[in-house]
Amino acid sequence: xxxxxxxxxxxxxxxxxxxxxxxxxxxxxxxxxxxxxxxxxxxxxxxxxxxxxxxxxxxxxxxxxxxxxxxxxxxxxxxxxxxxxxxxxxxxxxxxxxxxxxxxxxxxxxxxxxxxxxxxxxxxx
Amino acid sequence: xxxxxxxxxxxxxxxxxxxxxxxxxxxxxxxxxxxxxxxxxxxxxxxxxxxxxxxxxxxxxxxxxxxxxxxxxxxxxxxxxxxxxxxxxxxxxxxxxxxxxxxxxxxxxxxxxxxxxxxxxxxxxxxxxxxxxxxxxxxxxxxxxxxxxxxxxxxx
Numbered sequence: 001x002x003x004x005x006x007x008x009x010x011x012x013x014x015x016x017x018x019x020x021x022x023x024x025x026x027x028x029x030x031x032x033x034x035x036x037x038x039x040x041x042x043x044x045x046x047x048x049x050x051x052x053x054x055x056x057x058x059x060x061x062x063x064x065x066x067x068x069x070x071x072x073x074x075x076x077x078x079x080x081x082x083x084x085x086x087x088x089x090x091x092x093x094x095x096x097x098x099x100x101x102x103x104x105x106x107x108x109x110x111x112x113x114x115x116x117x118x119x120x121x122x123x124x125x
Numbered sequence: 126x127x128x129x130x131x132x133x134x135x136x137x138x139x140x141x142x143x144x145x146x147x148x149x150x151x152x153x154x155x156x157x158x159x160x161x162x163x164x165x166x167x168x169x170x171x172x173x174x175x176x177x178x179x180x181x182x183x184x185x186x187x188x189x190x191x192x193x194x195x196x197x198x199x200x201x202x203x204x205x206x207x208x209x210x211x212x213x214x215x216x217x218x219x220x221x222x223x224x225x226x227x228x229x230x231x232x233x234x235x236x237x238x239x240x241x242x243x244x245x246x247x248x249x250x251x252x253x254x255x256x257x258x259x260x261x262x263x264x265x266x267x268x269x270x271x272x273x274x275x276x277x278x279x280x281x
Binding site for chain 2 (some may be wrong): 102107113115117121
């Protein structure tokens with residue numbers, strides 16, 4: 001009987017300790033000094049000073065030439081967001097697949113269209 | 126002596142079909158004076174069902190512009206392996222591009238169609254600018270283009 005009573009008292013105390021903050025956070029404040037626990041935490045957070053931090057997490061200035069924060073993927077030297085073709089003069093601006101091998105440097109592809117004879121000849125007039 | 130004749134006959138028999146299986150074909154493309162930069166042209170072949178078979182030539186070496194050759198790009202995903210060894214420079218307005226290729230005989234009179242997609246910087250893309258069935262009878266007959274190509278001819 002005594003043991004049961006002790007258990008009931010301790011469980012009630014434990015429930016009160018755990019439940020009080022939750023219960024108070026759900027209650028609306030009735031006065032200036034009767035703020036729920038959650039609101040008190042909010043007030044504390046509101047009083048914390050704001051820190052200015054960088055908004056870019058992809059701006060590795062040591063490894064990239066420009067630390068722009070835009071979301072486009074044109075790695076061009078000039079920032080021309082009107083088109084999607086990078087607008088740069090180098091051969092590898094946004095060329096992820098790589099340029100094809102020019103005629104004469106390798107054999108034509110084995111696609112069944114070509115014979116095994118002469119290499120392609122091209123002329124522009 | 127008998128074995129020499131047999132060897133000659135065998136080599137001749139093996140060589141002649143090889144010669145007959147392909148022939149030089151000249152593809153001539155003349156561009157209009159459209160007052161723009163050099164045109165990128167993709168010359169490729171589809172079969173009778175319209176499925177992409179392979180590429181014959183790419184005029185224009187920078188792969189970043191290939192997406193504007195829309196039909197070719199859709200069929201190939203812009204894969205450079207499709208045009209390795211058959212890529213040259215873009216073609217200026219009013220110029221004529223002549224390409225001579227050693228093409229398989231099986232391409233002709235078998236329902237294959239040669240297509241040309243064209244694109245010019247800051248101007249409208251022109252997919253399927255040319256679509257001409259590859260037939261022996263059609264050789265030498267000019268075909269008019271839609272936007273940038275004045276005419277196209279293949280000669281055998």
